[in-house]
Amino acid sequence: xxxxxxxxxxxxxxxxxxxxxxxxxxxxxxxxxxxxxxSGLRQDYDCISVMQAGKLRLSKPNKYWVExxxxxxxxxxxxxxxxxxxxxxxxxxxxxxxxxxxxxLPVLAFEGGTRRNIPKFETGTLIYAxxxxxxxxxxxxxxxxxxxxxxxxxxxxxxGYMFETSTGLARMLLSSPTCxxxxxxxxxxxxxxxxxxxxxxWVNASSPDDVILVSNAIMxxxxxxxxxxxxxxxxxxxxxxxx
Amino acid sequence: xxGMVIExxxxxxxxxxxxxxxxxxGEATEFIAGKGAYxxxxxRSVRACLxxxxxxxxxxxxxxDNRSTIEIVGHKAHGAVPxxxxxxxxxxxxxxARNASADIMxxxxxxxxxxxxxxxxxxxVRATEIDKVDMYQSFRPGDIVRALVLSLGDARAYYLSTAKxxxxxxxxxxxxxxxxxxxxxTEMQCPLTGQIEQRKVAKVD
Numbered sequence: 001x002x003x004x005x006x007x008x009x010x011x012x013x014x015x016x017x018x019x020x021x022x023x024x025x026x027x028x029x030x031x032x033x034x035x036x037x038x039s040g041l042r043q044d045y046d047c048i049s050v051m052q053a054g055k056l057r058l059s060k061p062n063k064y065w066v067e068x069x070x071x072x073x074x075x076x077x078x079x080x081x082x083x084x085x086x087x088x089x090x091x092x093x094x095x096x097x098x099x100x101x102x103x104x105l106p107v108l109a110f111e112g113g114t115r116r117n118i119p120k121f122e123t124g125t126l127i128y129a130x131x132x133x134x135x136x137x138x139x140x141x142x143x144x145x146x147x148x149x150x151x152x153x154x155x156x157x158x159x160g161y162m163f164e165t166s167t168g169l170a171r172m173l174l175s176s177p178t179c180x181x182x183x184x185x186x187x188x189x190x191x192x193x194x195x196x197x198x199x200x201x202w203v204n205a206s207s208p209d210d211v212i213l214v215s216n217a218i219m220x221x222x223x224x225x226x227x228x229x230x231x232x233x234x235x236x237x238x239x240x241x242x243x
Numbered sequence: 244x245x246g247m248v249i250e251x252x253x254x255x256x257x258x259x260x261x262x263x264x265x266x267x268x269g270e271a272t273e274f275i276a277g278k279g280a281y282x283x284x285x286x287r288s289v290r291a292c293l294x295x296x297x298x299x300x301x302x303x304x305x306x307x308d309n310r311s312t313i314e315i316v317g318h319k320a321h322g323a324v325p326x327x328x329x330x331x332x333x334x335x336x337x338x339x340a341r342n343a344s345a346d347i348m349x350x351x352x353x354x355x356x357x358x359x360x361x362x363x364x365x366x367x368v369r370a371t372e373i374d375k376v377d378m379y380q381s382f383r384p385g386d387i388v389r390a391l392v393l394s395l396g397d398a399r400a401y402y403l404s405t406a407k408x409x410x411x412x413x414x415x416x417x418x419x420x421x422x423x424x425x426x427x428x429t430e431m432q433c434p435l436t437g438q439i440e441q442r443k444v445a446k447v448d
């Protein structure tokens with residue numbers, strides 16, 4: 001197999017919008033290759049077809065997936081999410097993360113967690129946690145520590161304001177380099193945010209005006225380009241200065 | 244010339260009347276209690292314990308006890324009921340972190356007439372390394388498994404075990420919908436896509 005054909009991507013739909021039923025790869029033309037399929041794609045005998053509407057992405061060398069934005073969240077491993085405690089059982093908390101099932105957060109999954117210092121989370125507590133077990137069949141499992149057992153930033157989020165967004169906006173807010181709207185707001189206001197892959201955003205700032213302004217700016221920025229986001233943020237900030 | 248003795252037909256006579264539980268059937272000196280009948284506590288009478296028609300079977304010739312046997316027939320035939328020690332075929336309905344629920348469909352190759360629930364606990368999935376068992380890599384909902392009934396369990400479900408080579412997943416469908424082929428005691432392969440999935444596979448001869 002000469003090098004040139006191997007470097008050509010076998011499909012011209014990368015970064016384009018695809019809908020369910022589209023065939024994106026023909027496996028008979030790609031021999032001796034290993035392809036990794038992410039979410040939204042499925043193998044149909046000899047071709048790879050799309051299951052979910054969205055943008056087809058490729059991560060070199062061989063990982064394909066469909067990026068889509070929706071209101072509900074499908075848990076996947078190592079995602080950081082914002083959950084709301086629904087119930088306290090004997091060995092885990094039941095947490096709502098906008099997924100088809102409630103998630104379990106073991107009472108010992110905290111830094112230095114022992115049976116004696118179980119945190120007292122009431123119903124309605126907002127938690128920032130990490131998904132440690134997610135298959136489509138069982139309830140997902142969360143943890144409030146990072147892989148090495150330290151608390152990192154996980155745990156209860158106090159004060160502030162939480163609102164829900166689509167998963168696409170959450171991913172945009174978490175992308176690097178910093179999302180333009182957050183950068184523009186950060187120049188004038190000091191605030192902190194926690195963004196969950198499950199479409200929940202928490203904002204905290206020193207005054208309620210700032211919290212409202214930042215939240216509105218984020219909610220409006222979903223379908224704006226980078227420049228539009230900066231202009232929108234600056235217009236909102238001017239309102240603050242006028243008052 | 245050998246004289247042939249025609250044996251009396253061992254199919255007994257059936258009465259027409261319906262008997263109910265507790266009804267007196269005969270003296271214990273004349274009859275043996277068969278299926279559906281019992282000897283009363285004072286040891287003297289044979290009574291019915293099911294509803295049906297009485298049937299008298301003559302004692303087989305040559306036995307030292309020449310009392311006839313009374314049994315009750317014509318009652319609704321009960322389906323199979325799982326007993327501890329019987330091999331059952333069950334369909335997995337739910338897989339959770341520490342156990343999997345299954346609906347028992349056959350007991351010892353006879354289909355059941357009513358629904359029985361079974362539970363396979365994490366420690367009963369296999370015989371080795373029972374604390375490292377991942378339920379998701381052993382069963383999926385919809386799998387057909389062959390299991391052994393350990394005990395009557397609790398009020399909700401029988402306790403089942405697949406901790407033997409010949410117990411485990413017998414038939415399973417892959418994510419793509421094809422019926423998978425076992426390739427080892429932990430893996431099955433889909434014939435449509437070639438993908439390998441993990442199960443606790445039964446060794447079928």
